[in-house]
């Protein structure tokens with residue numbers, strides 16, 4: 001793909017993204033690095049619509065790094081309601097404490113420093129550096145990876161080479177506004193260039209090699225999610241929901257309140273204790289303080 005092609009491609013994606021730009025609360029004017037960090041941690045494993053409904057409440061409760069750092073673990077887990085995967089709440093809480101201790105309460109702009117924070121991997125570090133600080137990094141989530149691989153390399157990401165996809169993503173990245181670019185690519189992958197792509201409404205159709213090759217919708221089927229019903233994740237979520245409303249509960253109380261059998265409740269409760277989300281006091285469990 002040449003520079004002559006990349007400029008109009010970027011323009012087309014920017015124009016498509018413009019009306020979506022303020023579509024989520026963490027993208028609105030005046031949102032600082034702390035809010036970007038919180039939103040990116042929430043978005044790691046939770047659908048965007050659920051994050052949209054929980055994000056503002058969380059920010060009202062903990063408006064800045066120091067208020068989150070000073071909170072109790074139990075209050076952070078309570079404010080995480082509806083988002084699932086509570087280990088992230090614990091990691092975010094630890095991250096706020098680390099930022100206060102090591103960075104004077106200010107989110108660091110450098111991805112290497114960001115990656116030292118609990119629960120912040122390469123993707124989240126690049127996303128925060130690009131979106132909050134305008135640094136030229138690609139936030140390579142599953143959507144960005146799929147769009148890049150299809151448009152530039154003309155194949156599904158599973159059929160390609162990770163290094164080539166990373167190089168192609170850096171080639172496309174708009175250096176004038178890396179944060180906007182990353183979010184536009186994420187939105188395109190989520191709304192249009194889905195596993196079964198909707199090329200007829202895609203702003204990149206003119207330049208897309210995958211489309212040119214006549215492959216849309218022929219090779220990829222949506223990946224099947226593991227069943228939630230009966231899973232350990234379901235048991236953990238229900239136990240945390242019970243302990244949000246009660247000061248403590250024993251195994252029998254948790255079995256009665258969750259409707260889940262005793263073996264699963266015991267296993268899930270032990271995992272929550274290991275992850276620092278719940279603590280055990282004698283025969284009772286409560287949210288960690």
Ligand code: SF4
Nearest residue numbers: 193197199202205208
């Ligand atoms: S043209 Fe089709 S395959 Fe190419 S980026 Fe757009 S939606 Fe994806």
